[in-house]
Amino acid sequence: MDSSIIQDSQVQQHFLNASREQLIAYIDQLQSALRRYSSNPVIIPPRIVSSTPDGTSTFLIMPVVDDVYCGVKSLGFSSTSGQGFVGAVVVTDSKSGSLVGVVQAKQLTAVRTAMSSCIGLRDLSLFGPSVKITVFGTGLQAFWHLYICCKLLQGKSITATIVYRSSPMDTTSLQAHLPDLTIGQVSLSDKNAVPQLVGQSDIIFGCVPSTDPTILQEHFQNFSGPGYTYISLIGSYKSHMHECDTPLVELFKTQDTKILVDSIEHTLLESGELIDAEVKPTHLLELGQLTPNTPVPKTQCGNNRKITLCKIVGLAIMDISMAQALLTDLGK
Ligand SMILES: NC(=O)C1=CN([C@@H]2O[C@H](COP(=O)(O)OP(=O)(O)OC[C@H]3O[C@@H](n4cnc5c(N)ncnc54)[C@H](OP(=O)(O)O)[C@@H]3O)[C@@H](O)[C@H]2O)C=CC1
Structure with missing residues (x-):
């Protein structure tokens, strides 16, 4: 099985180098994912918000379980790290559950929100x-x-x-x-x-x-x-x-x-x-x-x-769909 990890710097470079036409294609993919959510909101189960036992970090775990987009976004926040929210988007195959790949969440979150704003x-x-x-x-x-x-x-x-x-x-x-x-x-x-x-x-x-x-x-x-x-x-x-x-x-x-x-x-x-x-x-x-x-x-x-x-308040399906598209495009 091929799987990959895409770092924040790669996400940043990829979108900075994307043409207008490529960005429009990503926005279209994002909107298709949002269509799946609108027609069947249960594909986004409730998120888990929990703190580590020592109380220093808080985690948000946000799953998506759909026939097309499957995975989980995990974000952590520590008041002492100075990094704000950081984490990862794990994309899995919706038929088998096997790992497709992982994309760091910081740049991806900002890009997918901006694209959603532009729909x-x-x-x-x-x-x-x-x-x-x-x-x-x-x-x-x-x-x-x-x-x-x-x-x-x-x-x-x-x-x-x-x-x-x-x-x-x-x-x-x-x-x-x-x-x-x-x-x-x-x-x-x-x-x-x-x-x-x-x-x-x-x-x-x-x-x-x-x-x-x-x-x-x-x-x-x-x-x-x-x-x-x-x-x-x-x-x-x-x-x-x-x-x-x-x-x-x-x-x-x-x-x-x-x-x-x-x-x-x-x-x-x-x-x-x-x-x-x-x-x-x-x-x-x-x-x-x-x-x-x-x-x-x-x-x-x-x-x-x-x-x-x-x-826009943000939905994990935005992250999973964009991460899935990136894993496909950068894996080519
Ligand atoms: N809707 C969505 O899906 C998502 C929304 N967000 C939200 O978007 C916002 C921006 O995210 P991001 O760019 O990553 O965050 P940053 O922390 O990098 O930037 C925040 C910006 O907001 C300013 N700011 C903070 N508090 C206030 C305030 N009370 N009044 C006016 N300006 C303020 C900061 O100014 P200063 O430099 O002075 O602190 C800074 O310019 C955040 O609120 C974040 O939670 C993030 C991810 C997804």
Whole structure:
């Protein structure tokens, strides 16, 4: 039996070297995996969260048992290691249970989340020749969201602004791989610049576990901007965390426009934005339910703006499906 271990550095290099067409093919594979989840959610059994007996480390064990995608993602966190969450995605053969291979989880998690965020971004005709992207956060998630989105928008003139809390992102690698990209950085504490930035953006990615929201509905009305804004929030993952405010979510509820999510069940348990706005399952549409013929849901905000909102909390099937694709492609 052939099995492999793919390191974080290999995952990083592979996706940095992937063409736009290859990235689109990976996004398609990810969406097929999400379709399998949406049509049969029991393929993702409940995760196990447990601490080591000495209490120094916490582990999350997340299985997927499906006819196509089988395996387990294991993440560990230790407050003393300084590494954040690290771990591995183990892919097994769904017919026999034998090992297919292992992929380190850090880069893969960020890449698969960024790709999921871009599933709702496929109709690029919604954007003009110049696109303004704003990303909240400076970590791996922010990096990969910007990178993958810019690759998808290839051919357009893109200005990206990174909003940082304590220190700006080191953009050397981003700039080296995307030489035409114009990058600016703004401090989160700049109370004049940030609202205007939000209001004038075509695309906004939230990649921070903030408790106080920064993306406010009023920003889209107080500042004139493009006719359409796509927002994907992936950073907040607990009920007290918020990246956008309740009035923005309520716009979708009152106009009966669906909010895109990876999982209706999980976002309603974990997303502070949706919980505070008392969102019901009928207000949500899973990315796995979005067909090529389904227009991306857009709500009206003021007279001149339409907005799509996407909220992703992460599912192990995203990791298993991407790890399986990587093991196949790197094993060739
Ligand atoms: N939805 C999903 O599937 C997944 C979501 N995530 C989440 O995405 C987020 C980003 O992940 P990653 O890039 O790996 O994380 P990093 O820890 O590398 O980066 C976190 C970023 O968020 C900023 N930040 C932290 N707390 C706050 C706050 N209260 N207000 C504003 N900014 C804040 C940090 O700023 P500073 O430098 O000042 O600390 C930093 O820029 C995390 O919240 C993580 O839990 C991660 C994996 C999957």
